[in-house]
Amino acid sequence: MSCMSIFRAITARLLFSIHGIITIWRLYLVTKDTRYWYLACVLGFLLIEMTVTLGKKGGKEWKWFCPSLMIYLMCVVPAIWFLELHEMDRRIREKEKTTTNNTEVTYNDSIEQLSANLGSVLGVRFEIRIPLSLTSDEWIRTLEQILLLVLILGRWFLPKGKLTHDQLSQLLLVYIGTAADIIEFFEAFKEDQVKYNRILCITILGIWSLSLIQFSLVLTASRARRDQSGLVMKRESPDSETIGCCSPDVYGIIISILMQDLPFLVLRMLLIFRYSVLSYTNMFFTSKNTIVIILLIYRLIVVQIEKRNAKMKDKYGSAFDDYKNRGKRIMDSLSLAESASSGTGSSHYGSRAKLIHSVSCHSNGFLESQNVRRTITDSDKQRLARTLTMENIDTTIC
Structure with missing residues (x-):
């Protein structure tokens, strides 16, 4: 296990955890309900999953399924659901209020920031503040778009496991289009x-x-x-x-x-x-x-x-390709014969074009020529038979 694989695994899961905590933090500031912080407990499974991946898989990710991305979605998606439902309830209340007063529906979305006061020590105030001033709806849209961006970056940072570099690059391009x-x-x-x-x-x-x-x-x-x-x-x-x-x-x-x-x-x-x-x-x-x-x-x-x-x-094996090629040759010769028969005197074939016998095998199991028609046995199928191609227009086709 290389140090780079360990670093990439830790960095990706750290990125998932940071965005999950910011989303839950925003949900708490909007609802003022501390119970939503329990959603952060899901991020503890990232630590367990990382331990299993680094210990059992040697730092290599799983081939068909990425559990770290699923755990990250289990944390962030419910938080965004609660934010969207809270915003929807606020819109409906505003509409009902304006409908009752017979006024036009208007919104007074205030500009908000993410901030947390950590208290003060020795007169020094500690505060965490994200320098983004957005409305309530813009905060939700931003968190949703960052979610998709983190999914793409996280998949890039994660060790590629059994994926080749070509497959990983294609997968990232796929993620961008899907996002x-x-x-x-x-x-x-x-x-x-x-x-x-x-x-x-x-x-x-x-x-x-x-x-x-x-x-x-x-x-x-x-x-x-x-x-x-x-x-x-x-x-x-x-x-x-x-x-x-x-x-x-x-x-x-x-x-x-x-x-x-x-x-x-x-x-x-x-x-x-x-x-x-x-x-x-x-x-x-x-x-x-x-x-x-x-x-x-x-x-x-x-x-x-x-x-x-x-x-x-x-x-x-090769008999399948031979079968397809022979069938194609038969169809070409028959179409050529029909065009020559219908176009007597054509300058391409001339008036003295002749039908000759070439080497091929009929798919219907019969050998046809000008005067002979017999059933081909199993042993005959291994040999070359005769079919009709163009050379003499005077010879009739059976």
Whole structure:
């Protein structure tokens, strides 16, 4: 175990802990409820997980699943849920108050900072202050965006484990694209039909939480979005990376559809057809999610066809390629014969073009020539047979 692996493992988990504490700190300042500090106990599992990873795995991360990212999400996501629900209740109360007074809905969001007074020692006052002055809603959006940024940086700092450098770089690019889609998803809170609807707000938060789980699925998430862009790596063996009944490609595509694209599409279509939210961004990203799902399904079909062909080639060896080439040759010669028969006198073939016999094997098990037709036995199939190609237009085809 190298010192660099230990340093990277500690740095990543320290980054997770700092953002988790800041989020809980903000929640406490808003609600003035000390019970929310119990959410910080989840960060204690990061210490246990780091001990197991450094001791048992030798500093190498797990191949298919990243437990440290999952623990981090278990701490931060509930805190953001409470912040969003508190902000939603405040908006609804303001609307009910203005509705009762028959006045227009207005907000007087004050600029707030994060600060904590640690007391004074020998007349010296100790205080922790984050120099950011934001409104309540801006604080929530900032914490949500920093969450996605920390997920990307944390995955970069973590030891790559069994991932290659190429896979890690692709995974980080995948995370950036996924994070951009998730950030845009919160733009729905700006719509009046959404921000005063409790059910829609909870639904959006639920879909957002579901989409974050894919960050903890390492190779599967990488293959899902890599397939989406068409950058598919060729494998040497069809069964070398098979997990269960399917390959990682199939798992990645299914997870990408179920955890992000399909829920996003369903919610956006619900906003359009049920709540008449016809904004430009909503229409654009609805079309985008539809196209992505179609491409992923198409990619799923291609993966299955390639897998079947790879198994056939692995089972029959070079005979499978010979079979495909011979079939292609037969179709070419038949199409050539038909075009020559219909185009008598053509300058390409001339009036004295002749049909000759070339070497190939019919896929239907019969050998056809001008005067002979007989069934090919199993032993004959190992030998070369004759089929028709173009040379003489005067010779008839049986």
